[in-house]
Amino acid sequence: MKGGGFSYWRRKTSNAFVTILFSSSVLIVLLPLILIVGYLFFKGASSVNLNFFIHRPAPVGEHGGGMGNAIIGSVYVVGLASLLGIPIGLLGGMFVGEFPHNKFSTLVRFVADVLNGTPSIVMGVFAYTVVVLPMKSFSVLAGGFALGVMMIPTILRTTDEILQTVPTSIREASLALGVPYWRTVLSVVLRSAKSGIITGILLAGARVLGETAPLLFTSFNNAFFSYSVTQPISTLPVQIFNYAISPYRDWHRQAWAGALILVLAILIVNFAVRVFSRQRFDQTV
């Protein structure tokens, strides 16, 4: 076919123009991530070694040392946060998702959205008032509480949305078999929504794993390996913060390494989410 007239070329040109516009937007979105991860590797990779993972911080002037205690602390605090955030978020999300038109559900959804948008430092102050002050001590418990409260709205809203995507026909199929409603929700609806809900939980965990502000005055910091829930504990973000604002070269290097590990951990969780949510039932036959 011969080339068309003016309108043909106009269409071709605008197509090329818009394609370039969209692709460059994608690049602009990707660029910060690539730069951040690249720069972290550049600055931090050289300080990541076995010692970094198994040792506690060394005193100023002494070489070596690591963030072993902070890594354990982060896992500890996020684990505790999950104990609070997952059940409440999940059950709340199930209620809201199953009774979407209920007035109470609308209220809960609104509150969850507001909570989601609350600055994390406010969560820290809240946890400080509710847990640290009465206990008269910074603690793992307080840090877990702060992060747990932050996980609730994220998990609640993803569960809510995922449950609403489960088709009515699936629920009706179960109900028409004489399966009670509660059983239908637990065994049929939840089962269909499983991967989406787990995705929501993992993302909520990954999000709070990187939180610093709420931990500054809840779990605080600790130079030693500590396993008591009533004691302050070191966490990766807080440790990075402390090292980054210090005047020491060695500590800066450690902070870069810590930041690299933290970002990698979050990336890994995100990748896990991708893989997990892509898994489809029928491939397992």
Place this chain on the structure above:
Amino acid sequence: MSNSNDINSGIVAQDLKAFFGNIEVLKGISVSMQKKKVTALIGPSGCGKTTFLRTLNRMHELARNASIKGKVIVDGTDIYSPGIDPVLVRRKIGMVFQKPNPFPTMTIYENVVAGLKLTGRHSRKELDEVVERTLVQAALWDEVKDSLRKSGASLSGGQQQRLCIARTLAVNPEVILMDEPASALDPISTAKIEELIFQLKDTYTIVIVTHNMQQAARVSDFTAFFYLGELIEFNNTRSMFTRPQKKQTEDYITGRFG
């Protein structure tokens, strides 16, 4: 009409009205459907036949703002009388939907036994037996007996619908309601479903909604014609299709409207 004491009556509706909010979609239906017979519900889109079907196993009330008035008497009991558990009603009155809806996360085997497993405990042997029996009944056994562990969603549309029928049979209902069970299927699958209905009526009372006049004529013993939320005519199928009593019925079955 008060033939609720009629020994042949499987399902009797008495002045049944159904609503969505304030909109009355069924305007007082009274009809008596016989046991172990196939009753076809026909009528143009929006005439209330599907709503009527869904009132028969209390699925109607699941929709938002949906309500009903009147009685539906199944084997002498009004399923809408207070104290009747809709869950138990649905166990006795199964339903096959327009679009095949196997549970997507379950295998063929799990799909068939879902109703049993989710409502009580059963031995493995018992379940195996039910799976084979109902899949044979649903004319699907030969096609899937070697792949019971495959996803129910991996089957073709027609197979999925027969799987749904097997799943309905597995809970051992007395009545099977079918909402245009073949409308989403190709002619060969449709023929299989129709043949199946023919065999099932020895054991079950069947009420089937259909848009397809020939289908109604082929599979049913009785036909009910609905129009604008009212039951216009109810008769045995042969008379209905050869000598309709009402003008509207005749117009509809001869294809003049709808």
